[in-house]
Amino acid sequence: MCVKRCIAEVDEHLEKQLIKKVYYETFMDGHDGVHPLKVLGDIYMEEQSSEVPDLAQIRFAQGELYFLHKDYEAAIFKWENINNELEPWAKKNMADAYFELDLLSMAEDIYKTIETDSTILKMEVLLQLFSLYIQCGKLELAVDTIKEAVALDPDYPDVTEIARMFFEKHQDWRNALQLAADESIRTRAVSWFDVLQRYIEDGKTKQTEPSYYNEAMMALYEVDQNRFEQLASALFLHYQQREELRFAFLKEINHMMLHVNDAENYTWNRLSEHYFDAYKELISGKYLVREIAHLMPNTLKIWLRIAPSAHSLLAGSAVLAWQELFPSDVDEETIYQAEKTLSYTLRTQDGLQSGFALFENLMSWASDNGVFMGERFKWMVRELLNLDEQHLLVSGSGKSSAAEFLEAITSFPFAGELESSAVMIKDSEENKLTAILDDNIIPLNSIEETREYRGGLQQMIVDAEMPVPFLQQHHTAIIHAKDQQHIMAKNLQQYLHFADHLLLVMDVRHPISEEEIEAVEKIQNKAPKLPVHFLLLQEEFGVQNAAEEAAQRIYTSFPSASIFSFSLHYQGEDQMEELGAFIRQMISGRSLEVERTKKVLYFVRKSINYLLEKRSEKENTMVEQISWNEEMQAKLKGAIHQLEDTEEGKVQSITAAFNQLKNEMKDKITSKLPELFRQCSELITESSNFGNIHVELNEEMNRKAQQFIELEVLPEFHSRFNEWIVSSEAELAESQRFLDDIGEGFNDMYNAEKLRLLCDFKVLEDWARDADRMTRGTVRFEQVNILLKFSPSQFILKSAGKLFGGLQNKTMLHNRYKQFIEHEDYNEVTNQISERFIQPFDLFEQGLERDINIFFRQPFDVLEEAVTETKDAIEGASHGLEQMRKQPERYRDPLTLFDLRLRQYEWMISSNQEKIPYQ
Numbered sequence: 017m018c019v020k021r022c023i024a025e026v027d028e029h030l031e032k033q034l035i036k037k038v039y040y041e042t043f044m045d046g047h048d049g050v051h052p053l054k055v056l057g058d059i060y061m062e063e064q065s066s067e068v069p070d071l072a073q074i075r076f077a078q079g080e081l082y083f084l085h086k087d088y089e090a091a092i093f094k095w096e097n098i099n100n101e102l103e104p105w106a107k108k109n110m111a112d113a114y115f116e117l118d119l120l121s122m123a124e125d126i127y128k129t130i131e132t133d134s135t136i137l138k139m140e141v142l143l144q145l146f147s148l149y150i151q152c153g154k155l156e157l158a159v160d161t162i163k164e165a166v167a168l169d170p171d172y173p174d175v176t177e178i179a180r181m182f183f184e185k186h187q188d189w190r191n192a193l194q195l196a197a198d199e200s201i202r203t204r205a206v207s208w209f210d211v212l213q214r215y216i217e218d219g220k221t222k223q224t225e226p227s228y229y230n231e232a233m234m235a236l237y238e239v240d241q242n243r244f245e246q247l248a249s250a251l252f253l254h255y256q257q258r259e260e261l262r263f264a265f266l267k268e269i270n271h272m273m274l275h276v277n278d279a280e281n282y283t284w285n286r287l288s289e290h291y292f293d294a295y296k297e298l299i300s301g302k303y304l305v306r307e308i309a310h311l312m313p314n315t316l317k318i319w320l321r322i323a324p325s326a327h328s329l330l331a332g333s334a335v336l337a338w339q340e341l342f343p344s345d346v347d348e349e350t351i352y353q354a355e356k357t358l359s360y361t362l363r364t365q366d367g368l369q370s371g372f373a374l375f376e377n378l379m380s381w382a383s384d385n386g387v388f389m390g391e392r393f394k395w396m397v398r399e400l401l402n403l404d405e406q407h408l409l410v411s412g413s414g415k416s417s418a419a420e421f422l423e424a425i426t427s428f429p430f431a432g433e434l435e436s437s438a439v440m441i442k443d444s445e446e447n448k449l450t451a452i453l454d455d456n457i458i459p460l461n462s463i464e465e466t467r468e469y470r471g472g473l474q475q476m477i478v479d480a481e482m483p484v485p486f487l488q489q490h491h492t493a494i495i496h497a498k499d500q501q502h503i504m505a506k507n508l509q510q511y512l513h514f515a516d517h518l519l520l521v522m523d524v525r526h527p528i529s530e531e532e533i534e535a536v537e538k539i540q541n542k543a544p545k546l547p548v549h550f551l552l553l554q555e556e557f558g559v560q561n562a563a564e565e566a567a568q569r570i571y572t573s574f575p576s577a578s579i580f581s582f583s584l585h586y587q588g589e590d591q592m593e594e595l596g597a598f599i600r601q602m603i604s605g606r607s608l609e610v611e612r613t614k615k616v617l618y619f620v621r622k623s624i625n626y627l628l629e630k631r632s633e634k635e636n637t638m639v640e641q642i643s644w645n646e647e648m649q650a651k652l653k654g655a656i657h658q659l660e661d662t663e664e665g666k667v668q669s670i671t672a673a674f675n676q677l678k679n680e681m682k683d684k685i686t687s688k689l690p691e692l693f694r695q696c697s698e699l700i701t702e703s704s705n706f707g708n709i710h711v712e713l714n715e716e717m718n719r720k721a722q723q724f725i726e727l728e729v730l731p732e733f734h735s736r737f738n739e740w741i742v743s744s745e746a747e748l749a750e751s752q753r754f755l756d757d758i759g760e761g762f763n764d765m766y767n768a769e770k771l772r773l774l775c776d777f778k779v780l781e782d783w784a785r786d787a788d789r790m791t792r793g794t795v796r797f798e799q800v801n802i803l804l805k806f807s808p809s810q811f812i813l814k815s816a817g818k819l820f821g822g823l824q825n826k827t828m829l830h831n832r833y834k835q836f837i838e839h840e841d842y843n844e845v846t847n848q849i850s851e852r853f854i855q856p857f858d859l860f861e862q863g864l865e866r867d868i869n870i871f872f873r874q875p876f877d878v879l880e881e882a883v884t885e886t887k888d889a890i891e892g893a894s895h896g897l898e899q900m901r902k903q904p905e906r907y908r909d910p911l912t913l914f915d916l917r918l919r920q921y922e923w924m925i926s927s928n929q930e931k932i933p934y935q
Contacts, residue, residue: 083113
């Protein structure tokens with residue numbers, strides 16, 4: 017064994033010499049003071065004279081000296097022909113020399129050819145190659161080389177530190193992290209765990225999966241639990257920023273914590289805080305229950321296991337709350353530990369504020385989901401936070417019994433303007449009135465202003481602040497729910513959980529009925545934790561007969577009841593002092609904060625139940641909306657079709673009427689003008705100038721035509737045109753009435769003035785303007801060639817006139833011309849004149865359809881817009897309904913988690929003996 021160790025020590029010493037290039041020192045024994053080169057030269061000459069000289073070792077040593085003196089060429093020459101066991105080292109040294117000469121390519125080639133079994137030589141070669149690649153800028157090869165060196169011998173001096181510094185310098189965090197993790201696991205050195213933690217805290221590990229750290233974490237747990245907690249804390253914070261890996265990390269850390277030993281013997285302050293944060297994140301409502309269900313059991317189990325005293329109540333209550341919602345998820349041992357924890361843990365001291373924070377979160381969620389919870393409801397919960405005042409709810413069985421009592425001690429007019437409302441009286445230095453409605457909070461100047469808010473669908477309570485010494489003295493606020501002839505009136509029931517005590521005022525002037533006793537029993541069933549007290553209202557102070565009978569009746573049904581007799585007609589100090597003592601006794605011995613916390617949680621549960629009901633109600637509402645809008649869409653489309661038919665009918669009837677009018681005027685022109693033209697024959701006499709007579713006749717005929725149109729045709733056309741407008745207006749007005757009926761019907765269905773179907777009667781004004789323009793004043797009459805045309809007969813007559821115009825006998829020409837005028841066919845000319853006259857009316861007629869379209873345009877637009885709105889409403893509601901039915905858990909699961917948080921708070925405030933049944 018000693019021999020082996022000695023050999024190993026010799027080998028280690030030799031390798032160190034080879035690394036430092038001081039192998040030559042092995043030849044220096046006995047040559048102190050002599051230069052190594054001379055010593056080696058002498059030995060070389062001596063060896064050379066041997067029969068079989070072995071010069072390799074001497075040449076190797078000489079090469080080292082040349083290298084150390086920077087004579088790299090001589091060193092290379094010496095090392096080139098080394099063929100013994102030093103050959104790999106000689107090659108390595110040659111490559112080192114080329115490296116020093118900056119012949120990097122040659123150096124790299126030689127390094128790569130070295131083959132050896134020596135781990136040390138391999139490491140030295142790799143480190144030299146690593147330096148060479150850095151100098152060449154070949155960083156990828158440098159990375160591969162240093163990783164190979166670390167893998168070959170991570171214990172080699174400084175190799176892991178060199179690798180770490182290189183990776184950090186070049187921000188190669190993936191390899192740096194891998195190195196730190198591997199070395200942490202291998203060496204279990206705290207320094208490497210610190211490096212790993214530093215990388216995590218500095219955000220250098222963004223690409224790593226949570227499972228990557230498992231082995232390192234388990235190794236660290238065995239080394240140092242405190243360091244383990246620090247590293248786990250760093251990972252919690254890191255993955256808290258990585259939404260996509262948050263659950264994966266929690267799963268991994270849970271797995272680790274389930275398999276570590278002695279976890280109970282260490283105080284996990286940091287880790288418990290992170291588990292608390294993880295729990296809050298899981299139940300925040302951001303995730304569906306199915307997304308967190310696989311994580312919650314182990315998360316809660318571990319949290320309970322490691323929770324210090326500050327968190328034990330939170331963890332234990334969380335376990336029990338989850339178990340109640342999902343009984344099969346939590347194992348019996350964990351449930352037992354949770355119950356055991358709660359049995360000896362002090363109850364929470366900030367339950368009221370925590371409960372109110374839960375309530376506000378729930379209100380915010382409701383608002384985000386389109387559910388309005390009501391201002392009055394939220395105001396009541398906020399009022400519960402004021403622990404300086406006890407809430408005394410006062411009611412009675414008679415119409416004015418409680419009001420009379422309250423007016424006696426507060427001087428506030430309970431029986432007046434607020435007959436149908438609830439009121440809360442609080443002591444204050446200044447007077448202030450506020451109406452608290454379901455949808456609004458309204459400051460008031462006087463009680464009379466409440467009139468406009470009473471009698472509607474909304475509930476109202478008046479918050480009245482004023483100086484009331486009696487209330488100030490006893491730190492009490494009075495809530496008065498109006499009697500309404502019945503103790504269990506709805507107005508009273510809704511304030512039972514708002515009150516700390518209930519004082520029922522019984523008028524002893526009337527015997528207590530069985531109905532009143534039953535009503536009190538119902539109150540106790542509705543609010544079993546609410547203390548109920550009785551005040552007997554009597555005529556005079558000190559008259560006990562009626563009061564004693566009433567008290568006996570009460571004690572028979574309620575043996576533990578507290579009763580006070582009060583006289584309306586005696587306001588002495590004795591009575592008020594006794595009443596004060598009665599109230600002090602009433603409110604003593606109860607923890608107001610605990611009771612108020614329970615009340616806040618009651619309102620949270622009530623809200624959750626209401627929101628669950630609203631889900632079903634909302635779904636039904638959507639179904640009804642879709643059905644209603646589909647029906648409306650069908651009716652609107654039907655109305656559009658009716659309007660289209662109406663429009664088409666009006667176009668046809670109005671256009672046809674105008675066309676008939678126009679044609680009648682045209683016929684009148686074409687029938688009358690030929691007669692007028694023929695009458696012009698009377699202008700021809702024997703003395704006429706037959707050379708020019710056709711021109712004179714042509715002018716006369718045109719004059720007669722123009723005169724006829726202006727004096728006869730236009731006035732008649734004007735009159736009948738206006739008659740047509742009046743008739744058309746009547747038809748269009750009928751259409752407007754039809755549309756008014758349609759609009760009224762739709763508005764009744766909409767329950768709003770939504771559709772106003774207004775036709776454009778300006779069209780009629782345009783028609784009247786056009787009628788005046790076309791049928792009043794003179795006609796712009798263009799001369800028509802009547803006798804100047806070159807038809808054969810006219811041409812003959814014209815020629816004859818020129819030929820025989822100078823003859824004295826003109827009788828023949830006179831007769832011929834007259835005959836011609838009286839028998840000529842004027843159809844072509846009259847058609848031409850009538851067409852010219854009628855042309856503007858033709859254009860007017862052509863525009864009638866467009867005008868009538870304009871008349872009906874607005875109703876069409878309104879109806880089509882309504883169809884589009886109903887279509888959008890159907891699509892929106894259908895999509896919403898589809899989403900609700902497709903993923904009901906999107907609405908239900910957040911409420912389930914609110915229920916979980918509520919149940920947890922209920923566990924946290926319950927007494928050691930009290931176990932709350934799950935509701």
